[in-house]
Amino acid sequence: MPPVFARKLTFPEPVTPHNVHIMRQLVINGPKAYPGAMMVQNEDGQQISLERKTIEERTAIANQLLTPQEGSAASNPNGLATRTPAINKKVLRHLQDGDILILNRQPTLHKPSMMAHRAKILKGEKTIRMHYANCNSYNADFDGDEMNIHFPQNEVAQAEARMIANTDNQYLGPTSGSPLRGLIQDHVVAGVHMCNKATFFSREEYYQIIYGALRPEDNYTGQGRVHTLPPAIWKPRPMWTGKQIISTIMVNITPPNLEGLNLTSKNKIQNSLWQRDDGSDPNMSEEQAVFLDGYLVRGVLDKSQYGASAYGLVHSVHEVYGPESAGRLLSILSRLFTKYLQHIAFTCRMDDLILTKEGEQIRAQILEDAKGDGARAAMEYVGLPKDGDLSDPDTARNLAIRLEEILRDDDMMAGLDGAMQAAFNKTTSKINNVVVPGHLVKPFPDNNMQTMTISGAKGSKVNATQISTLLGQQALEGRRVPTMVSGKTLPSFKPFDTSARAGGYVANRFLTGVRPQEYYFHCMAGREGLIDTAVKTSRSGYLQRCLIKHLEGIRVHYDHTVRDADQSVLQFFYGEDALDVTRQKHLYQFDFCLQNMKSFANRFSAADIEDKMDQDTAVSLMKKALKKPNKYEPPMSKYSPSRYLGSMSEKFAAELEKFVEKNPGKLLGTKKTAASDVPQGLRHDQLIPPSTFRILSRVRYVKSLIDAGEAVGLLASQG
Ligand SMILES: [Mg+2]
Numbered sequence: 210m211p212p213v214f215a216r217k218l219t220f221p222e223p224v225t226p227h228n229v230h231i232m233r234q235l236v237i238n239g240p241k242a243y244p245g246a247m248m249v250q251n252e253d254g255q256q257i258s259l260e261r262k263t264i265e266e267r268t269a270i271a272n273q274l275l276t277p278q279e280g281s282a283a284s285n286p287n288g289l290a291t292r293t294p295a296i297n298k299k300v301l302r303h304l305q306d307g308d309i310l311i312l313n314r315q316p317t318l319h320k321p322s323m324m325a326h327r328a329k330i331l332k333g334e335k336t337i338r339m340h341y342a343n344c345n346s347y348n349a350d351f352d353g354d355e356m357n358i359h360f361p362q363n364e365v366a367q368a369e370a371r372m373i374a375n376t377d378n379q380y381l382g383p384t385s386g387s388p389l390r391g392l393i394q395d396h397v398v399a400g401v402h403m404c405n406k407a408t409f410f411s412r413e414e415y416y417q418i419i420y421g422a423l424r425p426e427d428n429y430t431g432q433g434r435v436h437t438l439p440p441a442i443w444k445p446r447p448m449w450t451g452k453q454i455i456s457t458i459m460v461n462i463t464p465p466n467l468e469g470l471n472l473t474s475k476n477k478i479q480n481s482l483w484q485r486d487d488g489s490d491p492n493m494s495e496e497q498a499v500f501l502d503g504y505l506v507r508g509v510l511d512k513s514q515y516g517a518s519a520y521g522l523v524h525s526v527h528e529v530y531g532p533e534s535a536g537r538l539l540s541i542l543s544r545l546f547t548k549y550l551q552h553i554a555f556t557c558r559m560d561d562l563i564l565t566k567e568g569e570q571i572r573a574q575i576l577e578d579a580k581g582d583g584a585r586a587a588m589e590y591v592g593l594p595k596d597g598d599l600s601d602p603d604t605a606r607n608l609a610i611r612l613e614e615i616l617r618d619d620d621m622m623a624g625l626d627g628a629m630q631a632a633f634n635k636t637t638s639k640i641n642n643v644v645v646p647g648h649l650v651k652p653f654p655d656n657n658m659q660t661m662t663i664s665g666a667k668g669s670k671v672n673a674t675q676i677s678t679l680l681g682q683q684a685l686e687g688r689r690v691p692t693m694v695s696g697k698t699l700p701s702f703k704p705f706d707t708s709a710r711a712g713g714y715v716a717n718r719f720l721t722g723v724r725p726q727e728y729y730f731h732c733m734a735g736r737e738g739l740i741d742t743a744v745k746t747s748r749s750g751y752l753q754r755c756l757i758k759h760l761e762g763i764r765v766h767y768d769h770t771v772r773d774a775d776q777s778v779l780q781f782f783y784g785e786d787a788l789d790v791t792r793q794k795h796l797y798q799f800d801f802c803l804q805n806m807k808s809f810a811n812r813f814s815a816a817d818i819e820d821k822m823d824q825d826t827a828v829s830l831m832k833k834a835l836k837k838p839n840k841y842e843p844p845m846s847k848y849s850p851s852r853y854l855g856s857m858s859e860k861f862a863a864e865l866e867k868f869v870e871k872n873p874g875k876l877l878g879t880k881k882t883a884a885s886d887v888p889q890g891l892r893h894d895q896l897i898p899p900s901t902f903r904i905l906s907r908v909r910y911v912k913s914l915i916d917a918g919e920a921v922g923l924l925a926s927q928g
Pocket residue numbers: 349350351352353354
């Protein structure tokens with residue numbers, strides 16, 4: 210926050226013997242100095258502005274802060290009989306570092322459009338700044354966006370902001386349960402670079418980068434002590450890998466009572482794209498990020514791990530260690546990658562876009578082969594022989610007459626457009642699939658343009674091909690460029706021209722330039738996108754308002770029912786399984802749960818629930834109900850899922866049983882399990898008994914139940 214804002218936003222801080230010295234100083238500082246105070250509020254609610262007071266007057270007021278006002282105890286400023294009269298004076302002090310603020314960006318389309326942030330006053334700044342990870346939730350960028358900031362005015366509101374509305378707790382979107390917050394752009398590129406097999410760090414670099422990322426002085430490591438790892442290479446000098454830096458961070462952020470993270474997650478970057486590897490050994494593949502006991506043992510980290518992607522590293526940390534750790538990890542990773550990028554730098558230049566000579570030839574050949582496609586497709590569509598000769602004047606005239614007929618009929622024209630587009634799209638995809646990325650001068654890990662598009666940092670494959678190969682067919686409202694009455698698309702073409710170019714097909718690219726007609730067509734298609742967004746926002750905005758207004762009263766009650774404003778039941782269980790969307794995303798990931806069994810067991814402390822819930826009744830009914838669903842009632846209809854452990858949706862129970870029976874990782878087992886069924890490197894006593902796993906899964910189900918009072922009507926209308 211800039212100081213201009215900090216001096217205007219105030220909080221009525223009650224004066225007590227504990228803080229009187231600080232409050233006195235703030236009052237003496239007055240409204241203009243920072244930190245200071247705007248006003249002093251007496252016990253009866255009367256406010257004394259410090260605006261026009263001299264320093265002597267302010268000092269006099271400051272000295273009286275603990276002196277009770279005469280006859281104050283009886284009076285009540287708000288006239289509310291229920292409210293306890295204030296017994297102390299209040300100082301309306303300036304906003305300070307660490308205060309909690311509610312930020313809001315309009316349009317406020319969903320819950321995370323308002324989040325609570327901790328303030329940091331930035332001296333000399335004039336703009337509001339915030340962490341990039343929140344841009345997604347607010348849909349904010351920095352091209353002139355404005356945001357509203359509210360300062361909660363009492364301790365209860367502040368507690369709510371800190372515990373419920375804070376950014377860490379808004380990691381998952383309430384409509385889909387998938388992550389909203391994540392790192393973007395430079396951080397994604399830096400992550401891929403850093404975890405690359407070719408990246409190594411000397412002792413100085415390793416310590417410097419770890420220290421900058423972890424910030425032990427801000428207690429980011431738990432104990433204020435940074436744990437480091439021994440180097441991967443000792444001779445000729447100690448070197449650490451980029452993966453070890455990630456491992457070091459994971460070791461440091463793992464909460465003391467929990468175990469290291471175990472995770473196997475698929476990356477965005479396919480293994481085949483790492484052209485330096487031969488790709489023959491699947492154990493060396495970078496396609497999967499594998500964490501064992503908190504150590505990153507294989508795979509690079511990219512957008513799918515710490516971007517806003519489901520089941521990635523940050524999402525998994527959120528599930529196992531909780532929202533605070535996930536938020537912390539995001540902050541640490543963003544500092545880490547920023548710092549790393551300052552050392553290596555990143556750029557994109559012409560040689561990242563150029564094709565090899567061979568690639569150019571392939572591109573030219575495919576375009577040459579496709580030259581007659583337009584005429585062929587047109588002749589076939591109008592019913593002339595496909596291989597007819599257009600240099601024959603009769604055929605040419607015949608075609609022109611039939612094309613004119615088609616032009617006057619919109620439906621016929623749509624058909625022609627479709628036929629032509631189908632013919633040309635083949636050429637476009639043929640070129641793009643063969644040439645990019647196979648025939649670029651620089652292959653992937655060294656090609657910065659490809660690094661950006663493949664890792665998901667910025668741009669797509671379409672952007673890359675539009676630069677390097679061709680723009681392709683330009684479309685308006687799903688059709689080709691419209692023809693005028695003259696039978697031309699632009700005055701520079703012949704009437705009823707069947708060539709691809711006249712219909713808006715651009716065979717040129719940005720790298721070498723497009724011709725004027727092609728540029729014009731491209732602008733037409735680009736403009737359509739702008740119009741669409743302008744029209745769509747107003748319509749979808751009104752539609753959403755209508756939905757929200759009608760559904761806003763619907764909420765979940767203590768008996769798990771979803772009810773209307775007049776208490777009529779809409780659903781006996783929210784979503785038929787009574788689960789919270791944000792908590793159920795990981796619930797069906799049995800393998801992940803099993804791998805992190807100890808951490809889950811410690812976090813959910815199953816022992817807490819044991820004596821508070823019925824353990825067997827619902828379980829035995831579920832067993833029968835799964836076998837004979839027609840004979841027995843669904844357990845949830847008989848036993849409340851919050852009172853009876855094992856009262857779950859049949860779908861979940863069935864999936865759980867299926868997993869236990871299949872036992873894909875062979876981690877489930879007992880002492881009696883055959884030695885051949887125990888995974889390599891594990892002992893019998895390290896196997897997890899299926900019964901323990903079942904109990905934990907049931908406990909997780911209970912913990913994932915939706916809270917009473919949740920306004921699910923709003924959630925429904927947002928999706
Ligand atoms: Mg903007």
